[in-house]
Amino acid sequence: MNIPSLTISQIKADLAAKKYSASELAQSALDFAATENPKTNAYLHFSAERALAAARAVDDKLARGEDPGLLGGVPIAVKDVIVTKGVRTTCASKLLENYIPPYDATAVVRLEQQGAIILGKANCDEFAMGSSNENSAFGPVRNPVALDRVPGGSSGGSAAVVAQGTAVVSLGSDTGGSIRQPASFCGIVGVTPTYGRVSRYGLVAFASSLDHIGPFSRNVQDSATVLQAMAGHDECDATSAPAPVPDYSAALTGQVKGLRIGLPKEYFQGLESESGALIEQAIEQLKKLGCEIVDLSLPTTEHAIACYYIICTAEASSNLARYDGVRYTSRSPNSNTLPDMYRNTRGEGFGRECKRRIMLGTYVLSHGFYDAYYVKAQKVRALIAQDFARAFADVDAIVAPVSPFPAFKLGEKMADPLQMYLSDIYTITGDLAGIPCLSVPCGNTQEGLPVGLQILTKHFDESTMFRLAHAYEQSRIG
C-alpha cells in the first residue's frame, strides 16, 4: 500500500476487497510515520497501542460483516490541543509536557466511533498561538513541500502530516486562520466549519468564542467525510449548535453553474503578485464552471486584526490561567511562596508568544480599559459579521486568498510579531464572523510553493462551500 496516496474512499474499497486489513494498514502507517517524521517533526508522539486496538476493532467489524463506519480503518492525526484519554496532550507547551488527560474530546470520540485510527498527536504552536508552528516548545515543524520553510500555523503539524503522507487526514483547530493558512502553505485542503458545528468539548481553549475544530485532507471529499463524522450538537458544549447536519457528500455534485460568487475587494490588497495571479486563475476557472462573479465590499475588514487580537488575547489570558502549577501543570520547583510558585511555573513554562498574549489580554480586560478595548472590539466583531450577512444576502459564496504570501522561511518572521500576525489577515474575519470557510489548493508558485484559495459561505452552509471547492478541485484535476 502506498500510504501517501491513500484517500478515505480508497481505504474503504481496499478493506472491502481485503487487499489489506485495518491492522496491517495501521501498522504500516505507524512504521511509515516513524520513519518519515524526523524530516518534519510533524508528530509530537504516537499512540500505537490505541491505534492498533482501534484497527483490530475495525477488522472485527469487517469480519462480522458490519459497517466499520465513515472512517473505518482511516489513519488520522490529531492536533495536540485536542485531548485524548490516556494519550499525552501537551498543547506543544512545556507546562503540559507530561499531561495525560483522563477523557476524550467529543470530536475524537465521534471519529473513533466511525472507525478512525488515531496514529498520534500533531505538533502545533504552543496553545495554538502562532502562524508558523515555530512557537512549539518541542521544536518547529518543517513544511514537507519545502523543508526550509514553515508549514504555517498554528495547526502546522496537522497540515504537514497530511501533505507528507504520514496520515490520511487529520484534525486541526482554527482560531484565527490556524487551519486554512497551514493548508494553503502545505498544498492541501483545510476546513474551518461554522462556529458551533463541531463540539469544542476537549479542545484545549485558546480563545473560546473563536476556537473551531476542523479537518485537513488531500481532497475535498475526505474533509467533507471527516466533518460529517464529527459534526452535530453535543450536550457537553453549550455553544454547539442543535442544527441538523446535512449529507455533505451528497453536496459534491460537481454542479456550480449559476452560483453567485462574491469577490471582496479588501481581500486583494497587500497580496503578493504570484499568489494574486494564482487566485485570478482560480476565479477564471470558476467562471468557466458557470459561476457568476460579483465584486463586493466588506468595509470593516481593515479593523479585523485589531479586533481579533483584542478578543483572542482577552479570552486567552483567562483560559490560560489554569496552568498555574497547582494540579496537572508541571510545577516549577524551589518556590517558597504561593505567588512565587505561580510566577516561576508560568514564567518558566510559557513560551514568548503565550506570554505576549496573556499580557495583552490581561491589559485589555483591566479595570478602566475594558470598555475602550474589549467592549469596542465586540462591537467591531458584530459589524464584521453584519458585513458578511449583508454580502450573503446577495451571493452564495465568497472567494478570497487565504494568505498574502506562500510559506515563508523558518525564522523569517519570528523577530516581528506584527508581520507574523498579518499572515492571518484574510482568514481571521471568517473566525470572527463564525462562518464556514476552507482552503483548497489553487496551484504553486514558480518556486513550487502551494497557494490556497479560500471559500466562505453563510452560517451552517458547509454544503455550498464543499460543493464549490469540490467542483473547482475536480476541474483542476480533470
Place this chain on the structure above:
Amino acid sequence: MTLTATPDQLAKYEVVIGLEVHVQLATRTKIFCGCPTSFGAPPNTNVCPVCLGLPGALPVMSKPAVEMAMLGALALNCRINPTSRMARKNYFYPDLPKGYQISQFELPLAEHGYVDVVTANGPKRIGVTRVHMEDDAGKSTHDGFKDSDRFTYVDLNRSGTPLIEIVSEPDMRNADEAYEYMVYVKQAMEFLAVSSCDMEKGHLRCDANVSVRKWGAAEFGTRTETKNLNSFRFLKQAIEFEVSRQVAVVESGGRIVQETRLFNPDLGETFSMRSKEAAHDYRYFPEPDLVPLRISDAWRERLQSTMPELPAQKRARYATEFGLKPYDAEVLTATREIGTYYEKAVAASGDPKTTANWVMGDLLGALKNDGKEITESPVTAEHLGDLVKRIASGELSGKLAKEIFPKMYAEGLAPGVIIERDGLKQISDTGAIDKIIDEVLAANPKQVEQYKGGKTTVIGFLVGQIMKATKGQANPGVVNDLLKAKLG
C-alpha cells in the same frame, strides 16, 4: 489597640449597612456538570473534568440550578431579567481550578427586589439590588496534616457547587435591621427548599458592607467589607464592632480606609485583610463558553405558580385566620416544617390557639431538650391535634392532657391508645361524680361548716379532695357546678 466609641460619639452618626449574602443552592448536582453536591465524600471524589477545570472541559448550565435561583429571586420580590449572562471573574487561588469563577456581572439573573422586615423600630423595607448565580470554589486546608508547614491541601468536591449571591441596597441602619434581613433571607430560602441554609456547613454566608456618616450628611462614608460571617451572632457582633471602630476613628480625627476585613469570633473584633489598593482587578468579561440565559415569561410564570407560601405571608395568615399573636405566629413559621406541623395539627384539632400553645410549649420544649428537629418528632401532628381536640371537647382536662403528652412523646402512641390503656378518661358522668362529692362532703364536715359560714374559699380545698379521689379524672367544670349546687 482598637478604638471604641462612646455612646455620645455613636449618637452623632448614622450607620449605613449593605449585605451580600451567599446561598448554596440545594441542587443534587453541580451547576456546570453532573457531579453530586453531597457533603462529606472523601476528598476529590465528587469531581469530573469540568469541575476539576481540566484543559478542554466546558461548563453546561444546570436547569435545576437556574430554577432554584429564580425561586430565590422571586421570594425577594426581584424582577427576573429575560436575558442574563454568566461572566468570568478572574483571580488566582489554589482551590479555584479554572483560574476564574463563573459568576454574573453586567446582566445578573434578577434585580430590583425588596424585603420587608420588622424590628423594634417598626416595619422597614430593604432593597435587594440583584441576585446572581455563580459556582463555588474548592476548599483549601492549611493545617492539620503532618506536612502542613510546607503544603496546603485542596479538595475540589465543593468546586462547582451552585451559589446565588444576594446583594442588598445600603438600606440598613443598624445591626438589628441587618439581622432581621438575614433572618428573612434564610427563612425564605429554607421555605422554598432552595437551600438547606446550614450555616455551619457554609451554605449561608454573609459579607457586611458598613460605613458611618454624621447625621444629615449627603454622602456615604467610606465603607469596609467584612467577609464570611457565618452566623447571625457574628453578623451582629461584626457590625456593632465595625460601627464603634469607625466612629472612634473618625472622632479621633482619622480616616476610614476602604478595605476588606475579617471577623475574629474569639475576640468579637474585625481586622484588616487587604486594602483597596491591594484589591483584585477581577477582569470580568462575558463567559464565552456559555450562551446567554434566556428566561421566557412562560417559564418565569410557571415557577411563580409553584411558589409556596413564604414565612411573612404565613405569619399574616396565622394572625387573621387563626387569631394568633405576632410572637406565636413567628415561632410557628420559624421553619417550613414547623408551619407544616402546626397546620396539620390544627386540621386535626379544630382549635388553632390551644394547638399553638401545645406546639410551642410542650412539643418544641421536649424536642429542644432532645436536640431533635420537628421532622423527627415522636408525636405526629395528627396525634397532637387529637389530644387538643379531646381537651376542647371537654373529654380531657388540661391536667390530664399534660399527663398524657409525655407518654405520647415517649412511646409515639396516639392519645386514645394511652387513655384507654391507662384508664385516664375524664369522668363527666354526673352520677359518678355526685357519689364522690357526697363522700368527700361527709368526710370533711368542718370545711362544709366553714363554707356555709361564709368562708367560700374552702371550696378550692373541697374540689382538690374530689379530684384527688378521682385521680384527677373528674371533669373540673362538672365538679364545680355540682359541688356549688350541693352546698347551696
